[in-house]
Amino acid sequence: MTQQVAGADSASVEPPSTETAPARPFLLGELTMPLVFTAFATYLLVGLLSMSVPDSVDFPGPRFFPATVVGVVYGLVVLDVLVILRRRRAAGSAHEKQAGKAPSGSTAVGAADTTAPGDDAAPRFSWRSFAWVVGGFLVFALLLEFLGWIIGAALLFWCVARGFGAARPLLTLVVGLTVSSLAYIAFDMALGLSLPSGILGGGF
Amino acid sequence: MDTLSLLMEGFAGALTFQNIFWVVLGCFLGTAVGVMPGLGSSMAVALLLPVTFALDPTAAFIMFSGVYFGGLFGDSTMGILMNTPGQASAIASTFEGHKMAQNGRAPQALATAAIGAFIGGFVASVVVVFFAPFLAEFSTKFGPAEYFALALFAFVATSSVVTDSAVKGLLSLAFGLGIAVVGIDSVTGIPRFTMDSPYLFDGISLVTVTVAVLALGEVVYFATVARFKSQGEMLKSKGRPWLSRAELREAAPAWLRGTAIGLPFGVIPAGGAEIPTFLAFGAERKLDRRRPDPQFGKGAIRGLAAPEAAGNATTGMAMGALLALGLPVSATAAIMLAAFRQYGLQPGPLLFERAPDLVWALLASFFIAMIVLLVINLPFAMVWAKLLLIPQPYLYAGITVFCGLGIYATSGSTFDLLMLLGVGLVGFLMRMHDYPLAPLIIGMVLGPLAETSLRDALISADGDPAVLFTGPIVLVLYGVLLLVLLLTLRSKVTSRTRRDV
Numbered sequence: 001m002t003q004q005v006a007g008a009d010s011a012s013v014e015p016p017s018t019e020t021a022p023a024r025p026f027l028l029g030e031l032t033m034p035l036v037f038t039a040f041a042t043y044l045l046v047g048l049l050s051m052s053v054p055d056s057v058d059f060p061g062p063r064f065f066p067a068t069v070v071g072v073v074y075g076l077v078v079l080d081v082l083v084i085l086r087r088r089r090a091a092g093s094a095h096e097k098q099a100g101k102a103p104s105g106s107t108a109v110g111a112a113d114t115t116a117p118g119d120d121a122a123p124r125f126s127w128r129s130f131a132w133v134v135g136g137f138l139v140f141a142l143l144l145e146f147l148g149w150i151i152g153a154a155l156l157f158w159c160v161a162r163g164f165g166a167a168r169p170l171l172t173l174v175v176g177l178t179v180s181s182l183a184y185i186a187f188d189m190a191l192g193l194s195l196p197s198g199i200l201g202g203g204f
Numbered sequence: 205m206d207t208l209s210l211l212m213e214g215f216a217g218a219l220t221f222q223n224i225f226w227v228v229l230g231c232f233l234g235t236a237v238g239v240m241p242g243l244g245s246s247m248a249v250a251l252l253l254p255v256t257f258a259l260d261p262t263a264a265f266i267m268f269s270g271v272y273f274g275g276l277f278g279d280s281t282m283g284i285l286m287n288t289p290g291q292a293s294a295i296a297s298t299f300e301g302h303k304m305a306q307n308g309r310a311p312q313a314l315a316t317a318a319i320g321a322f323i324g325g326f327v328a329s330v331v332v333v334f335f336a337p338f339l340a341e342f343s344t345k346f347g348p349a350e351y352f353a354l355a356l357f358a359f360v361a362t363s364s365v366v367t368d369s370a371v372k373g374l375l376s377l378a379f380g381l382g383i384a385v386v387g388i389d390s391v392t393g394i395p396r397f398t399m400d401s402p403y404l405f406d407g408i409s410l411v412t413v414t415v416a417v418l419a420l421g422e423v424v425y426f427a428t429v430a431r432f433k434s435q436g437e438m439l440k441s442k443g444r445p446w447l448s449r450a451e452l453r454e455a456a457p458a459w460l461r462g463t464a465i466g467l468p469f470g471v472i473p474a475g476g477a478e479i480p481t482f483l484a485f486g487a488e489r490k491l492d493r494r495r496p497d498p499q500f501g502k503g504a505i506r507g508l509a510a511p512e513a514a515g516n517a518t519t520g521m522a523m524g525a526l527l528a529l530g531l532p533v534s535a536t537a538a539i540m541l542a543a544f545r546q547y548g549l550q551p552g553p554l555l556f557e558r559a560p561d562l563v564w565a566l567l568a569s570f571f572i573a574m575i576v577l578l579v580i581n582l583p584f585a586m587v588w589a590k591l592l593l594i595p596q597p598y599l600y601a602g603i604t605v606f607c608g609l610g611i612y613a614t615s616g617s618t619f620d621l622l623m624l625l626g627v628g629l630v631g632f633l634m635r636m637h638d639y640p641l642a643p644l645i646i647g648m649v650l651g652p653l654a655e656t657s658l659r660d661a662l663i664s665a666d667g668d669p670a671v672l673f674t675g676p677i678v679l680v681l682y683g684v685l686l687l688v689l690l691l692t693l694r695s696k697v698t699s700r701t702r703r704d705v
Contacts, residue, residue, distance in 0.1 A: 047397035141621035167596035
């Protein structure tokens with residue numbers, strides 16, 4: 001199995017010799033979700049401000065509930081960030097005490113401790129798998145109507161299987177085509193859902 | 205006796221060839237996803253949701269309930285054999301169950317789990333049959349203020365009681381609420397947060413979000429992170445797959461106690477079967493310590509029997525609460541509520557009047573599902589364990605294809621596929637950073653109910669917020685909520701102070 005350990009984002013690859021730099025996830029990585037939530041709340045806020053509501057609408061109008069949600073999200077994000085920062089500080093000081101003595105005995109909760117070689121507890125992140133799965137789905141979504149279900153879904157199957165480290169590409173392709181064809185027969189023909197036939201169906 | 209005759213009619217409806225087929229299919233699917241670590245019944249129901257629109261509602265719900273119960277039968281198998289619980293509701297069963305397997309009592313452990321799940325589910329189904337109509341009648345007294353209190357109860361309980369971090373749970377919940385407000389406002393008809401895009405006028409489809417968060421996000425998470433984690437080794441299960449009379453006598457009280465603990469939790473919106481399984485486990489452990497010869501830690505059959513029974517008892521009651529009140533207590537139940545809505549049915553008191561044949565056929569199918577599940581689980585648990593032989597790449601690739609299939613088949617647009625991917629990525633990030641996903645689903649399902657009932661209540665009282673706190677039902681609900689919160693706080697504090705056991 002190929003283990004493309006991510007170097008960039010989630011696991012830090014600082015040299016183990018440096019005393020003061022404990023291996024732990026980058027701040028940005030941990031702040032991803034607060035950032036996403038903030039972005040979403042801001043989208044709602046912009047929508048709230050640009051919404052035109054006639055004066056005749058009674059008090060808890062269409063803006064009341066979303067405004068509450070936005071306020072709650074902003075408040076919780078602040079709390080969440082505070083919790084993350086406090087935990088990092090605690091983990092950091094725990095690390096400094098231990099640094100140099102026992103690098104493998106990390107006490108940081110959930111920290112990516114890649115300094116200890118072969119440490120099972122260290123979460124790895126495979127960007128390669130990420131690219132195969134997400135990229136595969138993106139291509140599938142964009143090309144589905146052109147390629148048709150059978151080819152499109154087989155392609156998606158193949159990409160995801162690659163992302164999971166499937167070794168034999170040709171066999172995977174055959175399995176993928178079988179799965180997509182069976183799904184087409186079962187759901188389009190038997191159950192009457194509509195799946196695109198795409199280029200295969202063009203001439204018929 | 206009215207109930208019994210209705211139930212008999214339900215059996216007549218459920219015992220058609222077609223419906224038996226769906227219940228058996230649901231049971232098989234449910235057990236399969238329950239057995240496989242990483243898959244759960246909520247993922248299975250989410251994936252099935254889009255494709256079942258081609259079926260008639262009765263068939264679809266019969267299958268869903270088979271999946272829901274089946275997940276709880278199957279989840280303990282891998283917990284016992286490999287020490288990796290199939291889903292969260294099996295964690296409590298894993299402690300003693302795996303120890304039993306290590307001591308060479310794997311088949312007995314599997315049998316204990318299956319019988320426990322059967323007893324819990326069966327008793328719950330009986331209770332639901334006699335209790336749900338009363339509950340439905342009671343809920344006709346509910347007005348907007350009561351429904352708002354109920355929704356608020358569900359929000360707080362699912363997001364802060366069940367989860368480790370209340371902040372993360374509440375954020376997830378608020379995110380779900382936020383997604384639900386996109387689209388045309390149901391009260392005034394004003395489009396909200398749509399950026400004038402016609403794709404968003406109907407809002408972001410709940411089906412898309414559930415499939416994205418529970419299935420696609422999970423696939424990405426598994427591909428990039430989880431599959432590198434080492435897995436336990438599977439123990440072989442050899443020997444008699446039944447229980448001796450002594451073992452039965454040992455386990456029987458635990459099954460019954462577990463059932464009793466599990467039942468009330470089906471009506472409390474606190475996130476499903478997780479809490480009652482742990483409570484049942486804890487109760488058995490306390491009782492065990494008083495015995496002259498404590499068994500816990502050495503593979504106590506009671507430590508496995510009680511949580512299994514509790515889990516299924518909760519699930520059975522949860523189905524009752526869903527039907528009678530329209531109140532989902534877990535992510536799976538929330539998705540099923542969404543399915544009801546897609547068919548234009550609103551669970552609650554009116555459902556018992558408007559679609560009695562569906563309700564009673566569904567209730568009757570619970571019993572059929574229990575028996576089917578006992579038959580396919582008790583002797584064949586090792587056969588189910590063979591499911592692990594499916595190569596992971598193919599399994600997850602198949603799941604991904606199924607996500608795409610369901611979403612494209614219901615919406616027919618590329619936009620929804622891209623939305624699926626986008627929300628799926630958010631779900632993946634939440635999964636990676638330990639944000640619970642169930643509150644998101646609950647928030648999205650109950651958000652509109654909370655908003656409309658809040659507004660109805662306030663508008664009818666000319667904006668006076670006091671209306672939200674008047675009436676005995678409302679006050680009782682808030683009182684219980686407060687009590688639950690205080691109890692959680694206490695247990696969190698005590699578990700922090702003595703962390704050992």
